[in-house]
Amino acid sequence: MRLNxxxxxxxxxxxxxxxxxxxxxxxxxxxxxxxxxxxxxxxxVEVTGTPGNALGAYxxxxxxxxxxxxxxxxxxxxxxxxxxxxxxxGDAAGYAMRGGEIYIHKNAGYRCGVHMKAYKDRxxxxxxxxxxxxxxxxxxxxxxIVVLGLGTKEKAPVNNFCGMGMYxxxxxxxxxxxxxxxxxxxxxxxxxxxxxxxIAPALxxxxxxxxxxxxxxxxxxxxxxxxxxxxxxxxxxxxx
Amino acid sequence: xxxxWDYAPFQVLRDPARxxxxxxxxxxxxxxxxxxxxxxxxxxxxxxxCVNCHRCVAICPTRALKIALTDHTFRPNSNWTADSIxxxxxxxxxxxxxxxxxxxPTKLPVYWDKLLVNASQVTNPSIDPLREPMELRTFxxxxxxxxxxxxxxxxxxxxxxxLMVETPILFAAMSYGAISYNAHAALAKAxxxxxxxYNTGEGGLHEDFYVYGENTIxxxxxxxxxxxxxxxxxxxxxxxxxxxxxxxxxxxxxPGSKIVADVAKTxxxxxxxxxxxPAPHHDIYSIEDLRQLVDSIKEATQYRKPVIVKVAAVHNIxxxxxxxxRSGADIIAIDGYRGGTxxxxxxxxxxxxxPIELALAAVDQRLRxxxxxxxxxxxxxxxxxxxxxxxxxxxxxxxxxxVGTAALIALGCHLCRACxxxxxxxxxxxxxxxxxxxxxxxxxxxRLYNLITAWNHEIKEMMGGMGINSIEALRGNxxxxxxxxxxxxxxxxLGIRHAGE
Numbered sequence: 001m002r003l004n005x006x007x008x009x010x011x012x013x014x015x016x017x018x019x020x021x022x023x024x025x026x027x028x029x030x031x032x033x034x035x036x037x038x039x040x041x042x043x044x045v046e047v048t049g050t051p052g053n054a055l056g057a058y059x060x061x062x063x064x065x066x067x068x069x070x071x072x073x074x075x076x077x078x079x080x081x082x083x084x085x086x087x088x089x090g091d092a093a094g095y096a097m098r099g100g101e102i103y104i105h106k107n108a109g110y111r112c113g114v115h116m117k118a119y120k121d122r123x124x125x126x127x128x129x130x131x132x133x134x135x136x137x138x139x140x141x142x143x144x145i146v147v148l149g150l151g152t153k154e155k156a157p158v159n160n161f162c163g164m165g166m167y168x169x170x171x172x173x174x175x176x177x178x179x180x181x182x183x184x185x186x187x188x189x190x191x192x193x194x195x196x197x198x199i200a201p202a203l204x205x206x207x208x209x210x211x212x213x214x215x216x217x218x219x220x221x222x223x224x225x226x227x228x229x230x231x232x233x234x235x236x237x238x239x240x
Numbered sequence: 241x242x243x244x245w246d247y248a249p250f251q252v253l254r255d256p257a258r259x260x261x262x263x264x265x266x267x268x269x270x271x272x273x274x275x276x277x278x279x280x281x282x283x284x285x286x287x288x289x290c291v292n293c294h295r296c297v298a299i300c301p302t303r304a305l306k307i308a309l310t311d312h313t314f315r316p317n318s319n320w321t322a323d324s325i326x327x328x329x330x331x332x333x334x335x336x337x338x339x340x341x342x343x344x345p346t347k348l349p350v351y352w353d354k355l356l357v358n359a360s361q362v363t364n365p366s367i368d369p370l371r372e373p374m375e376l377r378t379f380x381x382x383x384x385x386x387x388x389x390x391x392x393x394x395x396x397x398x399x400x401x402x403l404m405v406e407t408p409i410l411f412a413a414m415s416y417g418a419i420s421y422n423a424h425a426a427l428a429k430a431x432x433x434x435x436x437x438y439n440t441g442e443g444g445l446h447e448d449f450y451v452y453g454e455n456t457i458x459x460x461x462x463x464x465x466x467x468x469x470x471x472x473x474x475x476x477x478x479x480x481x482x483x484x485x486x487x488x489x490x491x492x493x494x495p496g497s498k499i500v501a502d503v504a505k506t507x508x509x510x511x512x513x514x515x516x517x518p519a520p521h522h523d524i525y526s527i528e529d530l531r532q533l534v535d536s537i538k539e540a541t542q543y544r545k546p547v548i549v550k551v552a553a554v555h556n557i558x559x560x561x562x563x564x565x566r567s568g569a570d571i572i573a574i575d576g577y578r579g580g581t582x583x584x585x586x587x588x589x590x591x592x593x594x595p596i597e598l599a600l601a602a603v604d605q606r607l608r609x610x611x612x613x614x615x616x617x618x619x620x621x622x623x624x625x626x627x628x629x630x631x632x633x634x635x636x637x638x639x640x641x642x643v644g645t646a647a648l649i650a651l652g653c654h655l656c657r658a659c660x661x662x663x664x665x666x667x668x669x670x671x672x673x674x675x676x677x678x679x680x681x682x683x684x685x686x687r688l689y690n691l692i693t694a695w696n697h698e699i700k701e702m703m704g705g706m707g708i709n710s711i712e713a714l715r716g717n718x719x720x721x722x723x724x725x726x727x728x729x730x731x732x733x734l735g736i737r738h739a740g741e
Contacts, residue, residue, distance in 0.1 A: 014539055034532065039469035039540030057536040060469045073523045076536065077460075079468040092523050096464035098508060114522045115463065119508040139518050141509065168513060230496075237585075237660075238336030 005030040005049065014038065017045060027051075030068075037064050040081070053090070056083050059100060072109070075102050080122065084209050091133065094126045097143070101202065105210045106130040110159075111138060116169060118142025125202045129210065134159040137225075141168040146199055148174045148206075148217060156180075156223070163225050171225040172199055178223045185229065191222035243329065247312040249322075250292045252285035258304035259283055265296035265305060270663040270675055293656035295665035327586070338586035341659035341669070343486060343578040343623050343645060346590050350578075351597035351730075352629045356739055358720045359705040367709050369700035375710040376696055378408045378640050380617040381546045381570040400570060401546050402617075403477055406435030407696050408634060408711055411688075412575075412621050412644030413459050413479065413550070415441025417494050417503045417515065418582030418659070419648070420676040421448075423668045426651055426684030428452035433689050439642075442481055442492070442517060444506040450474050457548065460537065462491060463517035465507040469540055477571070478537050479548040480530075482521065485579025485622040488552030488593045492517035493583070498662055500671045527563040534568040546570035553577060553599030553622065554592075558606035565607060565616045573642060574599055576622025580645040582669055583660035596622040597636065601734045604637025604716055613716075627698035636734065637716040650691040651684045 001022045005013055010033040017025050017036070023043055027036070030049030037045050037055065040062035047055075048067045056064050057076040065084045072090035075083050078097040085102075091109035094102050099122030107130035114135065116124050124143035132147045136158050149157025156162075156177040163171055163186050172195075173179075178188045191199075200218070207214035252273060261283055265274040271289045274296060276282070290307065297305045314322050327338055360366040367374070381402025388396040411427050418441060425448075427438040432455045439457040440449075444466020449456065456475035460467050472478055483489065494515040504511040524530050534547045549564045550573035551557070557574065564572050576596020581589065600620045607613040620633045621642030633641050649655065652666040659669035667679030699711070708714050722739040723731050731738055 010535075010539070011543075018542075035536045035539040038536050039472070041469065053532055054536045058467070058469050058472065058540045073532065073536075076523060077464045077467050095523050096467075098464075098468070111522050115516075115518060117509055119510065122508075138522070139516060141513065141516070165516075165518075167516065168510075236337055237339040238330045238334040 002026045004028055010034050037062055097124045098122050099124050101125045103206050103209055104128045109133045111135040113137045113145045115139040116143045127202055127206050131157040135161050137163045137166055137171045140166040143169045146172040167227050173223045185227055186225050187228035188223050188225050191224050248287035250290045251287050251308045251310050252290055253306050253308055255304045258302040260302055264299055268295050268299050270665050291656040291658040293665050294654045339583055339660050340586040341583055342657045343580045344590045351595055352632055354724050354726055355632045356722050360707040364707045366707050367704040369704040374700040376407050378405050380639055383614040401544055408640040409692055410436050410640055410642050411438040411647050412642035413439035413441040414644055415443030416446055416506050417443040417498055419668055422676050422679040422681045425681035429685035430688035431455040434692050445471055445474055446506045461517050462521045472541050477546045477548055479550055481550045483552035485552045485575030485593055486581035487584040487588045488554050490588055491519040498671050527567050531567040548573050553594045553596055557599045558602040561603040562606055562610055565612045571617045573619040578623035596620050598733050600638055601636045605735055627695035631699055631702050634714045635717050635720045650687045
């Protein structure tokens with residue numbers, strides 16, 4: 001099904017997506033409509049133009065591809081499914097996501113992957129092709145964030161305060177450099193062969209989606225950031 | 241150094257003439273206060289471990305036990321109290337943030353106790369609720385600002401989804417994890433029987449309780465635990481928790497030790513891992529952002545559920561509520577200074593936020609002044625202790641109230657304020673199976689049903705006395721209240737007159 005988003009509100013667009021009998025829905029001329037595909041479980045949605053904030057919030061299995069840039073809070077509290085952005089994404093992509101995969105070809109804004117968590121077979125993956133803004137993976141509790149920094153060599157592909165308050169999961173940064181301001185609760189090491197194997201399927205998909213040469217990307221090296229203590233908040237209380 | 245040693249605050253007093261050494265107290269006490277001493281062939285108690293929860297007192301078959309406040313004392317000092325000295329010892333020893341539970345026990349004024357309710361005499365008749373119908377049914381949500389008609393003149397139903405409760409009393413948010421499975425089961429069953437709601441708190445919804453969906457409010461907090469489309473659609477309303485009266489401005493931290501298998505499954509996080517709720521929602525830095533979360537929830541639930549935004553009562557609560565009312569939220573829940581908690585930093589609990597009475601009056605007035613009172617309903621919480629508090633809250637402008645602590649007391653809580661230890665002897669604030677089993681969900685539900693039913697009777701009685709037969713007519717009816725011992729500023733904020741005026 002093809003939907004011209006011009007002059008349609010987000011309610012109208014979402015209703016049309018939900019009520020469509022067809023599995024494939026193509027939205028054209030998208031112009032800032034928010035919450036597209038919120039909670040959607042079973043369709044393939046393609047968007048050209050610019051979707052608004054909270055694209056694919058609570059996404060529950062559907063796949064969304066954006067030919068353009070995405071804005072803030074994409075994949076908020078996402079539970080499953082895939083979001084592919086052939087461009088940039090704004091702030092807080094993948095906030096509290098618990099499952100599914102997000103692929104962003106270019107840069108992403110602040111606070112991506114905040115409070116991302118994993119549960120059993122739900123292991124969320126967020127791959128950012130360019131650079132990420134500050135507070136990447138803040139409070140991260142599970143899952144994997146990969147930042148490739150394509151086109152960046154001189155510095156780590158993240159801004160300040162990467163992994164602040166992180167207490168689970170891992171952040172992979174491609175390149176030699178590590179952020180200079182890492183918290184003492186975090187440790188960094190160069191990814192092992194085992195770890196590279198773990199992220200390989202996601203990187204291959206990234207390569208396929210965006211037609212990037214994966215061999216050179218896979219060469220890495222990758223720096224892995226993870227919390228260095230279990231439950232780091234435990235010691236902070238004096239109960240009585 | 242034995243500087244840290246401070247005397248146990250409570251003494252376990254055992255009447256040797258009554259004690260039969262049955263050792264039941266020993267079995268029942270999760271704090272391991274009691275033990276049988278072989279040498280003296282009798283029971284002894286370690287007072288230092290006692291939290292004064294009264295479990296042993298209640299269970300003792302010969303009534304041989306009682307708990308007393310120790311008369312051991314520091315040199316009396318009204319500035320450096322025993323508490324303030326002992327807290328320093330604890331922090332000097334551990335370097336930790338002081339942690340405590342339940343609502344603030346401080347001596348700040350409780351305004352409910354300074355408000356008096358009116359009654360009819362001679363000039364307008366009071367109503368006998370035993371003889372005449374009294375309406376407690378309450379609708380929560382947006383009220384349409386105008387009547388709309390179709391071209392044929394028929395009235396269109398332009399109501400937004402809302403909540404209908406048979407009493408203006410709802411059970412406050414308490415998460416599975418903070419309280420036990422059986423406590424949740426009791427609340428859910430009671431809510432169903434009473435025609436009201438219980439609230440999942442931020443810990444997700446246990447699969448067994450989806451059947452109570454018609455009487456459930458599901459909560460979305462900054463940690464987003466257990467939040468998925470199925471969860472959002474499981475209840476009758478979705479509550480966004482921004483703040484909590486016991487700890488405004490800070491997040492939550494459920495220690496890994498309480499994330500046992502079943503709790504982990506419900507929250508959808510790994511077992512044994514700390515559950516952290518960040519202080520803010522990192523996607524909400526403005527009213528516009530709040531609107532975005534409200535709208536995204538409405539999208540995900542296809543506009544079938546009202547959205548509640550819960551905030552703590554803080555200094556600028558009136559302006560904040562005005563913003564929330566414009567964010568698309570249907571209901572605002574305000575949690576006052578004395579609101580309960582399963583664990584909060586003591587300094588925050590006792591020093592941050594403002595009393596619900598003042599906050600509620602200020603918010604109701606502000607929304608009226610701005611002509612947006614109909615855009616939202618108000619639920620007030622933060623220590624509603626009895627039916628008179630409910631009546632006063634409604635008269636100050638609340639559509640309904642949340643009760644948390646009162647409900648737990650009905651389930652057996654003795655307010656020992658040691659919830660954070662996870663060793664609740666009454667099976668409420670614990671995840672230990674042997675302790676949880678002490679709370680019978682059926683009996684608990686019945687006790688909750690009894691409590692709220694009794695309050696309903698009392699509310700009707702008070703309303704009847706005022707000549708009011710519908711709770712709707714009491715809402716914001718501040719002429720029904722008078723203050724005693726309040727200064728002019730307090731009376732102005734509460735929007736009431738002094739007794740005698």
